[in-house]
Amino acid sequence: MKLTKFGKVSVVLIILFLATLWKFPMWDIQLGAPQYPGGLSMQIWINDLSGDVEVINGLNHYIGMKTIHKEDFKEFVYLPLTMMIFMGLGLVVILLNRKKFYYIWTGIFVIIGLMSFYDFYRWLYAYGHDLDPAAPLKVPGMSYQPPLLGYKKMLNFEVMSQPHIGGWFYIAAGVLMVFVCFYEWKKSKTLIK
Amino acid sequence: MYTMLGVGTFTALQGCKMKNAETVVSGNAAAKSYVAPGKYDEFYNFVSGGFSGQVAVYGLPSGRLLKVIPVFSVFPENGYGYSEETKPMLNTTAGEVPWDDQHHLTISLTNGEQDGRWLFANANNTPRVARIDLTTFKTVEILQLPNSAGNHSSPYLTENTEYVIAGTRFSVPVGDQDVPISSFKENFKSTVSFISVDKEHGNMDIAFQVVLPGMDLDLSRGGKGPSHDWFFFSTYNTEQAHTLLEVNASEKDKDFIVAMNWKKIEEYVKSGKGKKMQVEYAHNKHNEETHQATSEIEKEVIVLDHSELKDMIYMIPCPKSPHGCDVDPTGQYIVGSGKLAALIPVFSFDKLTKAIGAKDFEGEYHGIPVLKYESVLHGEVKKPGLGPLHTEFDGKGFGYTSMFLSSEIVKWNIETLEVVDRVPTYYSIGHLCIPGGDTKKPWGKYVIAYNKITKDRYLPTGPELAQSAQIYDISGDKMELILDFPTIGEPHYAQGIAASVIKDKSVKIYDISKNRHEYVTMGEAKAKVVRTGNRVDIYMTAIRSHLAPDNIEGVYVGDEVYFHVTNLEQDWDVPHGFAIKNNPNAELLIMPGETSTLKFVPQKAGMYPFYCTDFCSALHQEMQGYLRVSPKGSNVPLRFGTGESAPGVAAK
Numbered sequence: 001m002k003l004t005k006f007g008k009v010s011v012v013l014i015i016l017f018l019a020t021l022w023k024f025p026m027w028d029i030q031l032g033a034p035q036y037p038g039g040l041s042m043q044i045w046i047n048d049l050s051g052d053v054e055v056i057n058g059l060n061h062y063i064g065m066k067t068i069h070k071e072d073f074k075e076f077v078y079l080p081l082t083m084m085i086f087m088g089l090g091l092v093v094i095l096l097n098r099k100k101f102y103y104i105w106t107g108i109f110v111i112i113g114l115m116s117f118y119d120f121y122r123w124l125y126a127y128g129h130d131l132d133p134a135a136p137l138k139v140p141g142m143s144y145q146p147p148l149l150g151y152k153k154m155l156n157f158e159v160m161s162q163p164h165i166g167g168w169f170y171i172a173a174g175v176l177m178v179f180v181c182f183y184e185w186k187k188s189k190t191l192i193k
Numbered sequence: 194m195y196t197m198l199g200v201g202t203f204t205a206l207q208g209c210k211m212k213n214a215e216t217v218v219s220g221n222a223a224a225k226s227y228v229a230p231g232k233y234d235e236f237y238n239f240v241s242g243g244f245s246g247q248v249a250v251y252g253l254p255s256g257r258l259l260k261v262i263p264v265f266s267v268f269p270e271n272g273y274g275y276s277e278e279t280k281p282m283l284n285t286t287a288g289e290v291p292w293d294d295q296h297h298l299t300i301s302l303t304n305g306e307q308d309g310r311w312l313f314a315n316a317n318n319t320p321r322v323a324r325i326d327l328t329t330f331k332t333v334e335i336l337q338l339p340n341s342a343g344n345h346s347s348p349y350l351t352e353n354t355e356y357v358i359a360g361t362r363f364s365v366p367v368g369d370q371d372v373p374i375s376s377f378k379e380n381f382k383s384t385v386s387f388i389s390v391d392k393e394h395g396n397m398d399i400a401f402q403v404v405l406p407g408m409d410l411d412l413s414r415g416g417k418g419p420s421h422d423w424f425f426f427s428t429y430n431t432e433q434a435h436t437l438l439e440v441n442a443s444e445k446d447k448d449f450i451v452a453m454n455w456k457k458i459e460e461y462v463k464s465g466k467g468k469k470m471q472v473e474y475a476h477n478k479h480n481e482e483t484h485q486a487t488s489e490i491e492k493e494v495i496v497l498d499h500s501e502l503k504d505m506i507y508m509i510p511c512p513k514s515p516h517g518c519d520v521d522p523t524g525q526y527i528v529g530s531g532k533l534a535a536l537i538p539v540f541s542f543d544k545l546t547k548a549i550g551a552k553d554f555e556g557e558y559h560g561i562p563v564l565k566y567e568s569v570l571h572g573e574v575k576k577p578g579l580g581p582l583h584t585e586f587d588g589k590g591f592g593y594t595s596m597f598l599s600s601e602i603v604k605w606n607i608e609t610l611e612v613v614d615r616v617p618t619y620y621s622i623g624h625l626c627i628p629g630g631d632t633k634k635p636w637g638k639y640v641i642a643y644n645k646i647t648k649d650r651y652l653p654t655g656p657e658l659a660q661s662a663q664i665y666d667i668s669g670d671k672m673e674l675i676l677d678f679p680t681i682g683e684p685h686y687a688q689g690i691a692a693s694v695i696k697d698k699s700v701k702i703y704d705i706s707k708n709r710h711e712y713v714t715m716g717e718a719k720a721k722v723v724r725t726g727n728r729v730d731i732y733m734t735a736i737r738s739h740l741a742p743d744n745i746e747g748v749y750v751g752d753e754v755y756f757h758v759t760n761l762e763q764d765w766d767v768p769h770g771f772a773i774k775n776n777p778n779a780e781l782l783i784m785p786g787e788t789s790t791l792k793f794v795p796q797k798a799g800m801y802p803f804y805c806t807d808f809c810s811a812l813h814q815e816m817q818g819y820l821r822v823s824p825k826g827s828n829v830p831l832r833f834g835t836g837e838s839a840p841g842v843a844a845k
Binding site for chain 1: 736738762811815
């Protein structure tokens with residue numbers, strides 16, 4: 001069955017939404033402590049890190065956390081590639097013009113999304129738990145895993161983790177896709193009646 | 194009832210005593226000077242340190258001391274004048290002069306308004322002018338002045354910082370010939386140095402020097418607006434006395450204000466005139482990329498004698514040894530302050546140009562035309578008080594003159610010359626400052642008095658007491674004392690500037706990727722020790738919370754050891770210190786991204802601990818290490834390292 005006009009327009013919109021990932025960061029982690037009145041922050045991009053990464057690395061050596069380096073993340077190569085292929089597939093969906101492919105396309109997005117979040121969580125867990133046993137500062141039972149989303153207090157630092165502009169567009173893309181799937185499905189049912 | 198009687202009797206007894214100088218502070222003074230914790234002051238106040246040789250930075254209106262900027266005196270606290278990088282800053286043709294007497298400050302000007310780029314400071318004793326960069330609050334250039342002694346009427350600026358002008362308090366023989374002191378009248382001269390300032394980088398150079406008859410040039414000011422082309426100097430000892438000046442330089446009823454058309458003199462010099470004179474003076478510059486100062490001895494200066502500068506220099510008679518010589522914001526009025534006079538003469542620039550045009554002269558002083566007092570005078574402020582010294586302006590048509598003898602500030606109307614208000618100061622005020630009060634655009638909110646004597650003002654501290662400053666709110670008709678605070682050194686002149694002009698340009702760290710120091714250590718992996726003969730260069734890094742290398746062996750008695758410490762931090766307010774036991778030198782404070790060098794020549798064999806002196810982190814106390822110094826001639830090999838790389842520590 002063919003896609004509705006709205007369905008086709010939505011593909012273009014979603015591709016545009018995802019393109020913002022090259023223009024804005026996906027995720028924003030903010031840190032606050034009394035001696036950092038302006039706060040510290042780190043932004044995660046689809047292919048890069050920005051913000052006070054060096055300062056954060058300097059601080060993390062006290063607790064034995066591994067230093068954060070852009071080169072350590074293979075994701076910065078794979079993720080942009082995956083997203084570009086995914087955006088290309090969107091154009092294929094328009095060309096083939098079948099609801100079925102739209103559903104599959106959405107399914108791929110959900111899988112990429114879940115895998116990305118799982119991967120992100122895995123990194124946060126690793127940084128928070130894989131601590132140097134010779135670290136100067138050891139607090140028994142303490143781990144330093146930053147939150148995936150939301151607020152957490154760790155020693156003298158308060159940490160806030162949330163989507164940045166690119167991340168919000170990414171989420172919006174997902175929401176839009178799922179919504180359009182329902183819409184298309186509904187339309188097909190009314191047609192059958 | 195008894196109490197009432199008691200109070201009555203006490204009051205009656207008090208009435209027989211002479212009034213003492215207790216401060217009258219009105220109700221809301223505390224609120225006016227109160228700056229809540231965490232809030233910023235409205236103004237920076239740069240205050241000369243006098244005999245301390247340094248410059249202090251206070252916040253206004255709180256009076257909080259924000260920083261002491263080392264300028265002409267060594268500062269063991271952070272290594273200024275002791276580190277290999279800063280030693281050249283204090284070099285002169287007489288070798289290192291590690292102190293001075295710092296009197297006057299001027300913030301750089303654009304169109305007669307403060308632009309907040311640089312602060313110029315004079316050294317009175319060994320004639321020098323320093324330039325302080327207001328992005329780093331650091332002394333970046335010091336220029337020695339030849340043919341000068343007592344660099345007092347200095348450093349004052351022309352309207353666009355074209356020149357820093359520095360006149361001599363002491364006349365001396367130009368060219369340093371050996372002559373009898375009694376030959377003052379023939380051989381002694383005053384000089385005025387015109388120091389050009391590079392528009393972009395601020396670098397100073399002596400453009401030319403004007404030689405005047407022997408007398409004491411006391412203070413000076415550049416013209417503004419209509420008087421842009423002119424510069425004015427007050428003088429005393431035009432009697433040309435060389436002994437017991439107290440009496441002999443106070444004989445004449447009037448001395449002079451020298452009016453100099455610098456624009457015409459500049460053109461004259463540009464036309465190739467002037468004599469090149471062989472002299473020697475030190476020119477010291479700090480480079481922010483190499484973090485290293487260099488000192489060069491310059492050899493030549495262009496000298497102009499006043500006799501060749503026809504129609505460029507005039508004398509205005511001014512009563513009784515004038516001290517201050519201040520130009521109002523419009524550039525129209527020049528205020529002379531005869532420190533022994535019972536009035537303040539105010540001269541008019543319009544009348545000055547007319548009198549010059551009409552050749553309205555009453556005579557000559559060593560060939561320089563002397564104008565008629567009355568034809569240049571705008572008017573006199575009558576009975577202002579005793580001992581007028583300096584005048585600042587509020588931009589609302591009033592002058593504020595400090596009165597040394599009667600210990601007060603007197604506010605008067607520039608047009609009508611009427612005294613409208615007066616307040617006591619505690620005690621014996623010298624200079625005073627209204628932020629921007631010497632420029633075209635005063636921030637007429639506060640006037641600050643800088644006092645010579647404090648006596649009973651604060652808790653006693655033995656025979657040696659602090660000098661002080663008092664802040665008065667001048668936003669209303671009446672001046673109102675709001676705060677009193679002690680100062681470092683002896684404050685003379687000061688500059689105030691709205692914080693907003695400079696605070697956002699303040700540098701936080703030095704970018705380590707731009708560090709071009711000869712001995713920089715770019716990362717801990719590159720830390721090393723290199724021996725060349727008996728010279729040992731230690732390439733050391735400092736980062737929270739360790740020094741690398743922190744174990745060093747194979748250094749012998751008499752070696753010249755240089756610790757080149759690079760602070761690898763790139764975060765604001767994380768300096769590291771460096772100090773080593775028994776070093777007769779000083780310590781270092783190294784800012785993030787900076788490299789500093791401390792020289793140490795061990796005199797005895799032994800173990801020398803070194804450590805960080807600036808509490809940098811939770812593990813600051815662990816930031817320490819050892820230098821083993823062995824007897825000369827022993828064969829301890831050169832070994833060094835940190836942690837696993839330390840000598841004798843087996844890698845896991």
